[in-house]
Amino acid sequence: MVRLHASPLQGFTDFRFRNAFQRFFGGIDQYIAPYIRVSGKMEIKAANEGDILPANNLSLDLIPQIITKDAHEFLFVAKYVQEFGYNELNWNLGCPYPMVAKRGMGSGLLSKPEKIDEILERVSAETDIRLSVKMRLGYESPQEIFRVLPVLEKYPLVNITIHPRTGKQLYKGEVDLKAFEECIGQSSHTIFYNGDITSVQSFRDMKDCFPTIDHWMIGRGLIADPFLPAMIKSDSPVYPENRYEVFSSFHDTLFDSYEEALSGPKHILMKMYSFWEYFIQSFPNSPKSLKKIKKAQSLSVYREVVKQIVHEEAVKGAKLKL
Ligand SMILES: Cc1cc2nc3c(=O)[nH]c(=O)nc-3n(C[C@H](O)[C@H](O)[C@H](O)COP(=O)(O)O)c2cc1C
Missing domain, CATH: 1.10.1200 (Non-ribosomal Peptide Synthetase Peptidyl Carrier Protein; Chain A)
Incomplete structure (x- = not known):
């Protein structure tokens, strides 16, 4: 069964976009909200709050996302989103932007599996929110993930989304499908594939490569061609007449x-x-x-x-x- 997830794209896939998308195109089973980043003062920005407000997301299944390297912040946001009725929080371990990664967040945390362990240990002990992770292969090297996956095995994650590039690559170069394949073999979690699905054909090719994957996350391809998720679902590259x-x-x-x-x-x-x-x-x-x-x-x-x-x-x- 193909399940499609909408990638979060900061600045694009906010609730206004999601609602319009859901109304006119559909094909997406679940959306991840662009990440929440709290300031040192433990404040959530009004824009973040508006974005996840249940009243603004009535017609869709939404998972909020956090970016942090701090268990205290994590717990603060977990409690905050639980108050709105959410029972899952996605952790961004993939953001490639130097401003974020150099501060040890997003993909910048992937070279520190012990820190990831420490954060997950505390967070899973102190909240009952379900956790999922969205990550890259590493920041500097695509090998970093292979020290992170054993850590993630210790925790009951809902799923792990992998975008098989390094942070340093940003969005350049090819996705590393061989490394993604290796990741599948090294994790007992449900793995979602994410990266460069831009057409029905590119989806079919990926599906042929990874027949055991049921969950697919689409980001830029969905904005470039909003008909894409519904066409993937019907396995047809034909656009509607209108x-x-x-x-x-x-x-x-x-x-x-x-x-x-x-x-x-x-x-x-x-x-x-x-x-x-x-x-x-x-x-x-x-x-x-x-x-x-x-x-x-x-x-x-x-x-x-x-x-x-x-x-x-x-x-x-x-x-x-x-
Ligand atoms: C402008 C922009 C903003 C993004 N914002 C986020 C974000 O807030 N959280 C996140 O996990 N990923 C973010 N991403 C990464 C995407 O969710 C996705 O992982 C990436 O674009 C690869 O998937 P795609 O090839 O289907 O676009 C962003 C990407 C772009 C280009």
Whole structure:
């Protein structure tokens, strides 16, 4: 059985995106929220709170995520999310960004299995929240994970998601499928695969490589092509007839929710442009489109440009069918 999970992408997959996505596309069984990072003052940012508020996530199954290297912070967030009714917390051991990793968080903690052990020991003793982990192969070296997996064996984790790259790689280079295979052999936990699933075919290829994996996590591919999860679920690369109508309604819903949340056209345009850097991958015949979107200085021009781009694509699609 194929179960699909939506990767957290800080700055993209917040509750506004998730709700719009769930309404127009679906195909995702569970979402992970972008990570919560508490300040030294043990405060949760209002944006993080709004993002996991059950009232803002009524139509979807959501797991909150934490990034930390501190058991005390971990326990604080565990209690906090439990108060909202969550019974699972995902631990981010994968974030590759130097600002985070150099501070010993995210993938920066993977070279310290003893520290991971210490944190998990205390956290699992002091809270009954269920824990899952999302990780890379290491920060410097893809071998780091092989000292971490035996530590994770000691704890009753719900699952481990592995993105088979190192932190140092960021998103460059290939995913290391051989190392991922080795990880499967070295863990008795349920392993989720995550990385570079961008088409039905790339999913089929991964599934052929790892026939024992049932859980797949999709991040950038889901933003670039929001139809992808549903197409994977139906094992068909065929888009619905009304593809561009659906995309257009999704886009407008997303736009409206950011227009309501953000102050001033500049912020809204920047937000939508960052989505378009992904969306544009589904508009292969519009190389100039992204530039046009970038150039739009007002919301009305932006709306007009988007309408044109989507319309052009719809017309092309219709002609191809003739
Ligand atoms: C802009 C951006 C933000 C991300 N934010 C998070 C995050 O908050 N938590 C996390 O675990 N991973 C985060 N990731 C990593 C993704 O969840 C995912 O593991 C990665 O993109 C690989 O999967 P993909 O190839 O399907 O995109 C982020 C990635 C990107 C590109």
